[in-house]
Amino acid sequence: MRRVVAVDARVRAGLWALSLLLVLAGPTQVIGAGASDDDDNGTGAKFSPQAAATFNGRCTACHTYGNGIKVGPDLKGVTERRKRAWLLKFIHGSSGVIQSGDPTATALFAQFKQQRMPDWVDLSDQQINDILDYIAIGGPDIRPADERNAATATAAETENGRRLFYGERQTKYGAQACVTCHSVRGAGLRGGSLGPDLTGVYLRYQDPALTLFLRHSCFSWQTQLPQEHYLTAKESFALKAFLRTSAMPAGQNSNAAGNLSLQKEVRSDGK
Amino acid sequence: MGSNSLFALWPYIAVALVVGGTLLRYLLVSRQPSVLAEEMADAKVAFAGRLFWISIFALLTGHLLGLLFPRAVLSWNSNIARLYLLEGLAFAVGLAGVASSAALIWRHLGQSTRSRVTELFDTVFLAIVFTVLVSGVLIPVLYRWGSSWGVMTLGPYVASIVGGQPAVQLVKQMPTLVQLHVLATFAAIAVVPLTRLSTFLIAAMHGCIVLIGRPFRAAANAVTEWSHKHNPGSWFWPEED
Numbered sequence: 001m002r003r004v005v006a007v008d009a010r011v012r013a014g015l016w017a018l019s020l021l022l023v024l025a026g027p028t029q030v031i032g033a034g035a036s037d038d039d040d041n042g043t044g045a046k047f048s049p050q051a052a053a054t055f056n057g058r059c060t061a062c063h064t065y066g067n068g069i070k071v072g073p074d075l076k077g078v079t080e081r082r083k084r085a086w087l088l089k090f091i092h093g094s095s096g097v098i099q100s101g102d103p104t105a106t107a108l109f110a111q112f113k114q115q116r117m118p119d120w121v122d123l124s125d126q127q128i129n130d131i132l133d134y135i136a137i138g139g140p141d142i143r144p145a146d147e148r149n150a151a152t153a154t155a156a157e158t159e160n161g162r163r164l165f166y167g168e169r170q171t172k173y174g175a176q177a178c179v180t181c182h183s184v185r186g187a188g189l190r191g192g193s194l195g196p197d198l199t200g201v202y203l204r205y206q207d208p209a210l211t212l213f214l215r216h217s218c219f220s221w222q223t224q225l226p227q228e229h230y231l232t233a234k235e236s237f238a239l240k241a242f243l244r245t246s247a248m249p250a251g252q253n254s255n256a257a258g259n260l261s262l263q264k265e266v267r268s269d270g271k
Numbered sequence: 272m273g274s275n276s277l278f279a280l281w282p283y284i285a286v287a288l289v290v291g292g293t294l295l296r297y298l299l300v301s302r303q304p305s306v307l308a309e310e311m312a313d314a315k316v317a318f319a320g321r322l323f324w325i326s327i328f329a330l331l332t333g334h335l336l337g338l339l340f341p342r343a344v345l346s347w348n349s350n351i352a353r354l355y356l357l358e359g360l361a362f363a364v365g366l367a368g369v370a371s372s373a374a375l376i377w378r379h380l381g382q383s384t385r386s387r388v389t390e391l392f393d394t395v396f397l398a399i400v401f402t403v404l405v406s407g408v409l410i411p412v413l414y415r416w417g418s419s420w421g422v423m424t425l426g427p428y429v430a431s432i433v434g435g436q437p438a439v440q441l442v443k444q445m446p447t448l449v450q451l452h453v454l455a456t457f458a459a460i461a462v463v464p465l466t467r468l469s470t471f472l473i474a475a476m477h478g479c480i481v482l483i484g485r486p487f488r489a490a491a492n493a494v495t496e497w498s499h500k501h502n503p504g505s506w507f508w509p510e511e512d
Binding site (some may be wrong): 167176177180181189190191192193194 | 345348349351413414415416417419420423446
């Protein structure tokens with residue numbers, strides 16, 4: 001009888017332990033869940049990476065973007081100066097458009113010393129439209145989102161950075177939260193101590209160097225990947241913004257309070 | 272040996288030593304089952320310690336789970352309460368391991384039933400295990416949170432060793448204490464064949480060989496039986512009634 005009671009007590013203890021485990025395991029986050037849907041091209045703007053590559057490969061030999069005439073006209077604002085249908089026709093076969101007596105094409109032909117643009121017959125309408133979209137949203141002037149000065153971050157972006165730092169939000173590619181190895185002011189015991197404390201890292205590195213640093217993973221095995229997927233540009237920027245806030249003396253942590261110094265930083269960076 | 276080759280080669284050397292050493296000892300004692308049984312009984316006494324073996328088993332299981340399911344560990348640690356629970360539990364088990372191994376060494380030093388060489392290697396093994404345990408307990412104190420960064424760095428390092436392409440840079444970036452923990456673990460593995468504990472490995476190896484050999488033995492028996500039944504000789508020289 002005593003044996004039955006003992007077994008019963010053991011079973012009960014086991015069930016208690018199991019329930020405790022289930023309660024604790026309940027809110028387990030799935031890695032990757034809640035990952036941000038931001039772009040991979042690191043610009044913050046939506047465009048096809050192939051369009052940028054094609055633009056660089058085929059257009060920049062004769063055209064500039066915002067730097068004046070090279071062999072052909074400056075392409076900055078071309079999507080506003082010309083109609084999309086005309087541009088499609090001209091890029092596909094400029095010689096045909098000139099021969100058809102199109103006044104714009106004829107005038108350009110005369111203006112640019114009768115230099116004809118190659119007929120890009122191998123490009124599909126979709127590819128040309130992608131290039132034109134790329135030009136329309138800023139072309140080569142598009143700067144990667146993480147190159148923005150952290151001083152211009154909104155409160156929401158800084159909060160996003162805080163959540164990424166503490167692992168409350170998962171990164172798009174499952175990079176481990178900074179708090180695993182690092183700490184910042186206010187992290188307490190939650191912060192890891194394998195790596196250095198990052199409280200003053202923004203002031204030590206300054207904005208551009210920290211941008212470059214955040215583009216690489218902390219552990220070198222990830223850099224061996226052919227295409228590095230560590231943080232997206234927006235995540236990188238958000239983390240930089242949070243680290244900037246952490247580096248600010250207490251009382252200057254809010255964006256509003258730090259505005260004066262932010263403006264100074266932006267002006268000194270020229271961004 | 273530079274640190275690169277140390278972390279790249281030492282794990283393989285350790286595994287080669289444990290496999291080669293155990294095989295050699297197996298060949299030496301396999302024909303003397305009584306000696307093996309005697310040494311096994313001796314080892315049971317010399318390494319007796321329930322708390323020691325429970326803590327070693329629990330720590331090995333924990334490390335293995337981290338190696339096999341790194342994502343699950345990181346996911347578990349994403350909640351701070353669960354992180355504290357896991358780290359606290361691992362730390363407590365580690366402390367139990369340190370205390371029990373210290374007790375085992377103390378008891379071991381007082382015994383001398385075997386040759387000095389055996390005693391020496393048993394003591395060396397226990398000293399290395401003690402080093403592994405002490406460094407393992409100090410790591411979470413000095414470098415929080417090992418269960419998270421460990422599965423991101425040391426897990427892939429061990430996986431790379433298994434894959435035959437050691438990712439040395441993963442350990443080279445670690446603090447000296449972590450490197451000591453890794454190297455001492457492989458050292459403990461390497462020394463096993465020289466200790467009385469190897470008798471258990473020899474017994475396990477013997478069991479495996481018997482198990483693997485069973486189908487071959489069965490096939491050989493079947494062939495013998497068949498040849499007896501269908502003896503070609505009987506076609507030429509039939510038995511006379």
